[in-house]
Amino acid sequence: MHSETPQLQPIKPAYHLRILSDEQLADMKSATLELLEEAGIHVPSERAREIYAAHGGLVDPATQIVKLPPNVVLEAMSHAPRYYTMGARSQAFDLVLDGTAMYIATDGAGTETIDFETGERRSSTKDDVGKMARVTDYLSSMAFYWPMVSAMDYPATAPLHELDASLRNTVKHVQTETVMGETTGRYAVEMARVIAGDEETMRSRPPISLLVCTIAPLAQDSHGMESALLFAEAGLPVGFMSMATAGSTSPATIAGTMVVGDAEMVAAMALIQMAYPGAPTYHSMMPGIMHPRTGAFMGSNLEGDLYYSGGVELAHMWGVPTLAGIGTEAATSGWASAAGIASSMLLCALCGAETASGLGLREACTLLTAEALVLDSDLHEIVRYEAAGLDTSREALALDVTKAVGPRGHFLGQKHTRRELRKRAFSELTSEPIGGGQSGYREPVEVAREKTDWILENHHPEPLSPEQQAEFARILRAADGELG
Amino acid sequence: MPSDTPLLEPIVPAYHLRILSDDQLEQFRSATLEILEEVGVHCPSEQALAIYAEHGARVDGDEHIVRLPADVVLEAMSHAPRYYTMGARSAACDLVLDGTAMYCATDGCGIETIDFQTRQRRLPCKDDVAKMARVSDYLSSVGFYWPIVTAQDYPATAPLHELDASFQNTVKHVQSETVMDRVTARYAVEMARVVAGEEAQIRGRPPLSLLVCCIAPLGLDESGMEAALVFAEAGLPVGFMSMANTGSTGPATIAGTVALGDAEIVAAMVLIQMAYPGAPTFHSLMPGVMHPRTGGYLSLAWEAELPYPVGVELAHMWGVPTLAAVFGPDAEAPGWESAKASASNLLMCALCGAETGSGMGLLEGCTVLYPEELVLDTDIYHQIRINAAGLDTSRAGLALDVIKDVGPRGHFLGHRHTRKEMRRRQFSDITRQRGADGSARDPVEVAREKTDWILAQHYPEPLDTAQQAEFAAILAAAEREFE
Numbered sequence: 006m007h008s009e010t011p012q013l014q015p016i017k018p019a020y021h022l023r024i025l026s027d028e029q030l031a032d033m034k035s036a037t038l039e040l041l042e043e044a045g046i047h048v049p050s051e052r053a054r055e056i057y058a059a060h061g062g063l064v065d066p067a068t069q070i071v072k073l074p075p076n077v078v079l080e081a082m083s084h085a086p087r088y089y090t091m092g093a094r095s096q097a098f099d100l101v102l103d104g105t106a107m108y109i110a111t112d113g114a115g116t117e118t119i120d121f122e123t124g125e126r127r128s129s130t131k132d133d134v135g136k137m138a139r140v141t142d143y144l145s146s147m148a149f150y151w152p153m154v155s156a157m158d159y160p161a162t163a164p165l166h167e168l169d170a171s172l173r174n175t176v177k178h179v180q181t182e183t184v185m186g187e188t189t190g191r192y193a194v195e196m197a198r199v200i201a202g203d204e205e206t207m208r209s210r211p212p213i214s215l216l217v218c219t220i221a222p223l224a225q226d227s228h229g230m231e232s233a234l235l236f237a238e239a240g241l242p243v244g245f246m247s248m249a250t251a252g253s254t255s256p257a258t259i260a261g262t263m264v265v266g267d268a269e270m271v272a273a274m275a276l277i278q279m280a281y282p283g284a285p286t287y288h289s290m291m292p293g294i295m296h297p298r299t300g301a302f303m304g305s306n307l308e309g310d311l312y313y314s315g316g317v318e319l320a321h322m323w324g325v326p327t328l329a330g331i332g333t334e335a336a337t338s339g340w341a342s343a344a345g346i347a348s349s350m351l352l353c354a355l356c357g358a359e360t361a362s363g364l365g366l367r368e369a370c371t372l373l374t375a376e377a378l379v380l381d382s383d384l385h386e387i388v389r390y391e392a393a394g395l396d397t398s399r400e401a402l403a404l405d406v407t408k409a410v411g412p413r414g415h416f417l418g419q420k421h422t423r424r425e426l427r428k429r430a431f432s433e434l435t436s437e438p439i440g441g442g443q444s445g446y447r448e449p450v451e452v453a454r455e456k457t458d459w460i461l462e463n464h465h466p467e468p469l470s471p472e473q474q475a476e477f478a479r480i481l482r483a484a485d486g487e488l489g
Numbered sequence: 490m491p492s493d494t495p496l497l498e499p500i501v502p503a504y505h506l507r508i509l510s511d512d513q514l515e516q517f518r519s520a521t522l523e524i525l526e527e528v529g530v531h532c533p534s535e536q537a538l539a540i541y542a543e544h545g546a547r548v549d550g551d552e553h554i555v556r557l558p559a560d561v562v563l564e565a566m567s568h569a570p571r572y573y574t575m576g577a578r579s580a581a582c583d584l585v586l587d588g589t590a591m592y593c594a595t596d597g598c599g600i601e602t603i604d605f606q607t608r609q610r611r612l613p614c615k616d617d618v619a620k621m622a623r624v625s626d627y628l629s630s631v632g633f634y635w636p637i638v639t640a641q642d643y644p645a646t647a648p649l650h651e652l653d654a655s656f657q658n659t660v661k662h663v664q665s666e667t668v669m670d671r672v673t674a675r676y677a678v679e680m681a682r683v684v685a686g687e688e689a690q691i692r693g694r695p696p697l698s699l700l701v702c703c704i705a706p707l708g709l710d711e712s713g714m715e716a717a718l719v720f721a722e723a724g725l726p727v728g729f730m731s732m733a734n735t736g737s738t739g740p741a742t743i744a745g746t747v748a749l750g751d752a753e754i755v756a757a758m759v760l761i762q763m764a765y766p767g768a769p770t771f772h773s774l775m776p777g778v779m780h781p782r783t784g785g786y787l788s789l790a791w792e793a794e795l796p797y798p799v800g801v802e803l804a805h806m807w808g809v810p811t812l813a814a815v816f817g818p819d820a821e822a823p824g825w826e827s828a829k830a831s832a833s834n835l836l837m838c839a840l841c842g843a844e845t846g847s848g849m850g851l852l853e854g855c856t857v858l859y860p861e862e863l864v865l866d867t868d869i870y871h872q873i874r875i876n877a878a879g880l881d882t883s884r885a886g887l888a889l890d891v892i893k894d895v896g897p898r899g900h901f902l903g904h905r906h907t908r909k910e911m912r913r914r915q916f917s918d919i920t921r922q923r924g925a926d927g928s929a930r931d932p933v934e935v936a937r938e939k940t941d942w943i944l945a946q947h948y949p950e951p952l953d954t955a956q957q958a959e960f961a962a963i964l965a966a967a968e969r970e971f972e
Contacts, residue, residue: 022840024504029882036887047897070897223897253902257910260880261888296921297911307868307915310876334921336929341920343825344869348832352876355506380825387830390791391837395744395799397513402520403745410740412531412554412707417737425741426781430791435819435826438783446819449826 007467010176013098014145015106016385019394022355024314030322033264038075040223040268045072047224050231053276060279073272081275084282085325091149091242091360092210094200095176095467099210100148102326102359109350109385110362111141111378112332113151113182118373121461126372129154131166133373136461137365138174140378143464146385147378149178151216151362154373161488162481165192168213169477172200176466180362182216182246190232192484194239199476200469208240215241216289216328219269221249230276237277237284244287244328245273250302252295259308262292267319274325287360288323290316291330304334304369310345314352321357329353332363334370338380338450342367346381350388376453379460383434383449390430491950494660497582498629498871499590503879506840508798514806517748522559524707524752529556531704534711536718537760544763557759565759568766569809575633575726575845576694578684579660579950583694584632586810586844592632593835593870595625595863596817596851597666599638602858605944610857613638615650617858620944621850622658624863627947630870631863633662635700635847638858645971646964649676652697653960656684660949664847666700666730670712674699674719676967681725683959684952692724699725700773700812703753705733714760721761721768728771728812729757734786735793736779746776747796751803758809771845772807774800775814777854786854787819794830798837805842813838816866817848817855823862823933827852831866835873861936864943868919868932875915 025033045063048054048071058064061077091100100108118129121136137153152167159166164183171179184193193213201207215236217229233243247266249255255262267290274286292312293302303309313330320327331350335342346364353361363370364385365378395401406421416422433456434449469477509517532538533553542548545561575584584592602613605620618636625631636651643650648667655663668677677697685691699720701713717727731750733739739746751774758770777786778793787793797814804811815835820826838846848855849870850863880886891906901907918939922930952960 020506020508022504022506025880025882029880032882032887036889039889040892044893044896220898222892222895222899222901251914252907252911253900256888256891256901256904257907257914258881258886258888260882260886261892263880264887264889265892294914294916295911297914297916299923303921307872307875307917310872311880315880339825339931339933340823340828340865341932343828344865344920345832345872347830348836348873348876351833351836384829386791387794388833391794391833394508395513395747395795396742397509397516397744401742401744402516402748403740403742404520404523404748406740407524407706407745407749408528410706411528413704414706415737416706416740419740422736422741426736426779429735429741429743429778429781431778431781431787432791435829436780436787436790438780441783445821450824 008464010095010098010142010466011145013148014389015108015148016354016389016392017106018354018392020355021357022352023318024311024356025318030318033267033319034322036264037268037271038078040264041073041078041272042075044223045070046269046272049225049227052234053225053230056276056280073275078271078275081278082271082323084278085274085286086283087324089242089285090210091178091214092206092212093176093178094172094212096210098177100178100360104357104359107354107358108148108360109146109364110149110151110180110360111137111147111153112363112366112370113153115154115366115371115373116157117371118154119375121375128157129373130158131156131170134167135170135174137373137378138171139464139466140457140460142175142177142466143460144382146382149180150175151180151182153365155183162484164189165481165484168193168196169481172196173469174466178212178214180214180216184215184232185228187231187235188487190235192480194235194241195480196477197239197241199473211241213241215243216246217243217273218246218248219273221247221254221269222265223269225273230273233277234280237281242285242287243277244289245270246289246291246328248302249292250295251292253300255292259311263290263312263315266290266292271323287326287328288320289328289330290319304330310349310352313349314356317353317356317358326359329358329361330363331361332370336368338367338374338377342380343384347384347387350384351391354388354392375457376450379453379456380434380450383432386432492947494579494582494626494949495629497592497632498874499592499632500839500874500877501590502840502877504840505842506837508841509802514802517751517803518806520748521752521755522562524748525557525562525756526559528707529554530753530756531708532714534714537709537714540760540764557756562755562759565762566755566807568762569758569770570767571808573726573769574694575662575698576685576690576696577660577662578656578696580694582661584662588842588844591839591843592845593630593815593849594633594635594664594845594847595621595631595637596848596855597635597637599851599858600856602638603860605860612641613858614642615640615654618651619654619658621858621863622655623947623949624940624943626659626661626949627943628863628867630867631661631849632845633664634659635664635666637850639667646967648673649964649967652677652680653964656680657952658949662696662698664698664700668699668716671715671719672970674716676963678719678723678725679963680960681723683956695725697725699727701727701729701757703729703731703757705731705738705753706749707753709757714757717761718764721765726769726771727761728773729754730773730775730812733776734779735776737784739776743792743796747774747799750774750776755807771810771812772800772804773812774803794834797834798841801838801841801843810844813843813846815846815848817851819854820852822852823859823865827862828869832869832873835870836877839873839877860940861933864936864939865919865933868917
């Protein structure tokens with residue numbers, strides 16, 4: 006007997022925010038077009054260069070630089086759909102990206118795990134991916150799943166084993182950020198086909214999607230772009246993320262870094278639209294700032310939040326949905342891991358982000374710990390309630406109750422209180438009293454840890470059908486044979 | 490040689506947010522007017538009852554209930570100034586409440602301190618107020634100071650000793666939330682007069698203001714209201730805060746609690762405007778949600794965030810500035826819980842146009858002073874300040890020439906532009922600090938060290954000798970009177 010997957014509860018903003026003015030957006034658009042025309046993009050994939058050339062890109066085969074005149078970019082981007090659906094194994098969990106809700110995914114591709122039983126730090130495994138897919142399946146705040154860590158016990162075919170562990174353990178949409186190269190890409194598309202069942206469903210409700218990182222400044226990865234083309238051909242959504250770093254791989258200004266990133270993403274999306282006009286694509290701005298002493302990438306900082314919310318507005322300017330960057334780079338779950346997440350998530354949600362990812366890892370998106378995802382989910386709930394607006398109906402204003410109680414009374418004995426207090430929402434992490442509340446409240450990190458254990462013990466979502474499982478096993482065997 | 494007080498860095502939002510629609514604001518206004526007209530407020534002060542009655546309120550002298558017809562409320566509120574200045578001992582720290590900037594204060598009136606040396610929990614004292622005034626003076630995030638804990642070593646005259654410790658140790662504006670009753674208020678006004686120097690200054694740049702809590706539901710406190718009248722008469726700003734608690738002292742709906750709190754605050758501001766038309770007043774909505782099992786006041790339950798920025802919009806609807814509730818988490822120690830909601834709440838209040846906010850530096854629902862918490866909150870404050878300031882998309886900010894210069898697959902490390910601009914990037918001095926062995930340091934520990942450093946190094950400009958003597962005389966007189 007399998008467990009029911011709780012309904013999704015995405016963030017649905019009742020009010021909205023615009024950070025960049027129309028003029029600022031126009032300036033950034035001109036800047037991207039200017040860079041693509043004058044500086045161009047390094048494109049090592051021969052196939053990609055051919056597609057660019059066939060659609061008006063100016064290709065220099067010797068340097069592998071492609072320059073894109075503005076009209077070529079704008080023509081290509083005019084085919085990109087603004088709205089589409091990312092499907093899920095179970096239709097109730099389809100993500101309709103129509104701008105009314107922000108759906109959040111976990112972080113992904115971590116490389117180490119604090120073992121849930123022993124507490125030892127070790128390399129991450131396929132089993133970790135499966136376990137966290139189950140936790141994600143349970144959490145109503147998590148709308149889709151990035152395989153949270155790498156299946157490092159399957160070195161040659163890790164991305165496919167990550168998909169296997171994910172799709173078996175959650176009925177939600179899965180987005181991979183590790184499928185790179187044509188061969189791996191083909192096997193991944195096969196797995197999507199097994200889930201979707203038929204071609205039409207695969208295109209209208211694609212159960213997996215791909216995220217490919219560009220290489221800053223202004224370059225593409227050959228393998229990444231080739232798997233993106235494969236996914237797009239199959240009708241699966243593909244997105245591009247720039248992680249340009251102010252000071253090292255991009256200028257030491259925030260806007261300059263955003264423009265480098267935007268140009269990279271737009272060049273990549275333009276390629277997809279040239280090859281497969283109308284293919285679902287998305288834009289994901291996730292740059293950082295170089296630590297001035299260590300040179301490290303810092304994805305969030307005092308100045309960092311505007312990258313992500315500004316990125317949402319740029320995506321919409323180009324007419325595509327966004328995958329916003331949220332999350333933390335803190336080393337452990339504590340003050341620093343909580344300090345910046347909610348404001349960044351709120352800004353992105355109010356700017357209209359359709360999707361976002363980045364919850365549940367520590368140490369700059371590399372380390373999986375048992376409690377982090379449940380803790381980060383609590384922050385999602387804060388933002389969900391903040392963004393939902395206020396019910397000011399006559400019933401909610403409760404004037405009759407206030408009149409009945411009058412000055413200096415209390416509301417404890419009112420029927421209204423008994424009924425309405427049950428509807429109030431409290432964090433189960435921070436409101437857990439010790440000894441009836443006389444001794445304070447339990448430590449939330451400890452409560453989160455227990456909740457994760459509880460989910461792992463009790464939540465076993467609907468499995469793949471036996472036929473699907475057999476097909477997955479066959480695909481993995483073939484891939485292990487070809488790539489192993 | 491005194492230390493320079495670093496320039497204030499208020500939050501100056503480049504973009505704005507509206508949470509409630511015009512219709513929703515109107516619903517709240519009607520609800521408040523309906524409550525004030527039909528239910529009224531309880532007000533035990535004879536002085537206040539007389540003022541209310543004289544200006545058209547229906548006063549029940551036996552029950553001490555004041556009912557306010559809508560036109561009476563609106564007439565009184567029409568005198569309240571929308572914009573004014575809260576002065577400071579040093580004019581460079583004056584707070585011009587013109588809607589362009591948000592200034593934040595510490596929290597106040599804490600009833601326990603984690604000792605600076607021993608780290609043991611103990612009762613707070615006047616010296617804690619003084620120490621944290623110095624820390625606040627140093628931090629550019631702190632626009633003004635609430636005496637952060639109570640001076641429990643001076644039981645009868647604590648509020649005045651808190652003001653003494655505050656004014657002696659910061660050149661910034663001081664807002665008291667403990668001066669209650671007419672006699673204490675007169676001494677406090679005297680102290681403000683000593684700081685201001687002359688009558689025109691006390692009205693033009695009042696160095697002291699007062700916050701008075703209402704008593705939910707719909708009650709006004711006799712001593713608090715009488716102190717407020719003394720302050721208003723002297724030209725010092727007075728504000729009123731509702732801390733109605735959803736489910737116990739407010740209805741178990743969020744909007745119901747907000748409407749109730751708004752009615753309390755408006756009734757109190759109306760009294761001040763009736764007595765001293767044009768007196769500077771402010772509105773401060775800080776309700777909580779009752780914990781369903783313990784009955785505790787939870788300021789940061791999931792749903793408890795929205796009333797704070799909504800309070801900002803209600804204040805502006807009534808035509809007065811706001812003191813928004815920011816920070817002040819329920820957490821029992823600095824950590825995950827203490828940080829989780831502060832940033833988004835501050836961001837919303839700032840983007841809604843809050844002129845002032847308070848709550849930095851205390852934990853356990855605004856009751857316990859952890860010396861390092863103010864520095865930790867400052868880090869969150871600056872993150873929000875920088876993000877609210879918007880993005881520089883000038884040609885220089887976009888840096889297109891530099892990008893073209895570097896081109897695809899290059900790097901920016903060797904570029905002069907990087908050397909120049911990298912220095913302008915702003916980094917936290919609390920997070921991502923490394924220990925001697927290269928390991929990540931706990932930001933709470935770094936904040937503790939920074940607090941110790943400030944206390945060892947920062948001694949702001951003292952009061953002049955004559956002012957110090959006057960303060961001593963005022964305190965001596967007050968102690969004699971209260972003995």
